[in-house]
Amino acid sequence: MEIYYVNSKNEKxxxxxxxxxxxxETSLFDYEWRYETKRNNRVKNIQKTTKTATLKVVVYxxxxxxxxxxxxxxxxxxxxxxxxxxPGRLYCGRYYLQCYFYKGEKPKxxxxxxxxxxxxxxxxxxxxxxxxxxxxxxxxxxTGTDVKGIDYPYDFKHDYMSAFQTVNNTSFYPSDFVxxxxxxxxxxxxxxxxxIYMVHTDLNIGDYLVIDSRNRxxxxxxxxGTRINDFAKxxxxxxxFEKILQGINPVSWESNFDFxxxxxxxxxxxxxx
Numbered sequence: 200m201e202i203y204y205v206n207s208k209n210e211k212x213x214x215x216x217x218x219x220x221x222x223x224e225t226s227l228f229d230y231e232w233r234y235e236t237k238r239n240n241r242v243k244n245i246q247k248t249t250k251t252a253t254l255k256v257v258v259y260x261x262x263x264x265x266x267x268x269x270x271x272x273x274x275x276x277x278x279x280x281x282x283x284x285x286p287g288r289l290y291c292g293r294y295y296l297q298c299y300f301y302k303g304e305k306p307k308x309x310x311x312x313x314x315x316x317x318x319x320x321x322x323x324x325x326x327x328x329x330x331x332x333x334x335x336x337x338x339x340x341x342t343g344t345d346v347k348g349i350d351y352p353y354d355f356k357h358d359y360m361s362a363f364q365t366v367n368n369t370s371f372y373p374s375d376f377v378x379x380x381x382x383x384x385x386x387x388x389x390x391x392x393x394x395i396y397m398v399h400t401d402l403n404i405g406d407y408l409v410i411d412s413r414n415r416x417x418x419x420x421x422x423x424g425t426r427i428n429d430f431a432k433x434x435x436x437x438x439x440f441e442k443i444l445q446g447i448n449p450v451s452w453e454s455n456f457d458f459x460x461x462x463x464x465x466x467x468x469x470x471x472x
Contacts, residue, residue: 200291200292200471201213201215201291202214202215202289202291203215203290204277204287204288204289205288205290206279206280206287207280207283207285207286207287208279210279212273212276214256217259218258218259218260218265218266218269219257219258219259219269219273220257220259221254221255222255222256222316224255225253225254225255226254227253227254228469229252229468230247230250230326231250232246232247233246233248234246247327247467248324248326249322249323249324249326250322250324250326251320252320253318253319254319254321255316255317255318256273256316258270258273258315258316259313259314260314263311263312263313266312266313266314270317273317274303277300280299281299281300281301286323287299287300289321291328291469292469292470293330293469294329294330295329295330296321296329297323298323299322299323300319300321301320301321301322302319303317303318303319303320304317304318305317305318325413327465327466327467328466329464329465330463330464330466330469330470331461331464332464333459333460334366334367334459336452336457336458336460337457338454338456338457363449363450363451364449364450364451365447365449366443366447366448366450366460366462368448370445370464370466371445373442373443373445374463374464375412375413375440376410376412376413376443376461376463377411377412377461378396378410378412378458378459378460378461379407379409379410379459380398380408380410381406381407381456382401382402382403382405382407382408382456383402383404383456384402384456385401386398386399386401387456388434388453389452390450390451390452391448391449391450392444392448395436396437396439396441397433397439398417398429398432398433398434398439399432399433400419400429402419402456403422405422406421407419408420408429410439410440412439413463416430417429417433417439
C-alpha cells in the first residue's frame, strides 16, 4: 500500500520510501463523531467536524548536502498549499485525505546531520478518507432503422436512443459524487436511481459541466478554460446534490452526450483490503 502526498499544483512526494518514510506512530487513522445530548440524555446531531492529526516523517540523505535538499523539498511541497489556501491530498492506497500540513516540528539537532525526524500536524474540514471510482457512459448513435429512437421535430445525422445502464456504489452508505457531462448537448438530464440531475445550460464541443455534490458546486468549463458558475441553472424540482444510494442503481439518459460518474466512497479510516 503506497503512501504519498500530492499538493495543489500536482507535485508528488512518496512517504513510504527513501528519502521520506512515515512512521507507524500516527493519529491519521483515528476518527471521532461529535454529538449533542438533550435533557433526557438522548443523543442528537451526530456529525464529524474539523479534524487534526499528527504524523512523523524520517528524512534521509546519503550526504549532508543531499539531506538538506531533501528536507527543503519536503517543506516546499507541503507548505505550498497553506501559502495559497488550497488543500492537497494525502494518499494511503486508493484512499486520500484532503488536508493541509499546517505545522512542522523538528528536533533541536537537525543541522549537520544526515537524518532527522519531523513531526507534522495536518488539519482538514473534510474529515473522511475518500476513494474515487469512475464509471464512463458514452454516446450511443444508431441509424433510424436499427431501433425505435427518439422522434425529434428536426433532423439529426443520427437518431438517438434512450440509454439505460447502472452504477454500482460499493460503499456501505449513500455517497457523494462528481458528475462530469461533456458537450455538445443542451439542458442535459441524467436519472440515477429515482433522482433526476439536470442543469438548464448548453454545452458546445469541448465544453464540459461538473456537478460536485461534496462541495455543492456546479461549474461549466468552456473549451478555452473559462470557468462559469452554473449553480443558479440547476433544476430545482429535484435535489441536484442528492447522494447516490449504496448498491446497484439504474442510470438513464437520452444518449446524445457522454458523461462520467465518480462515486466518492468516504470512510473514517481507509479500507485496508
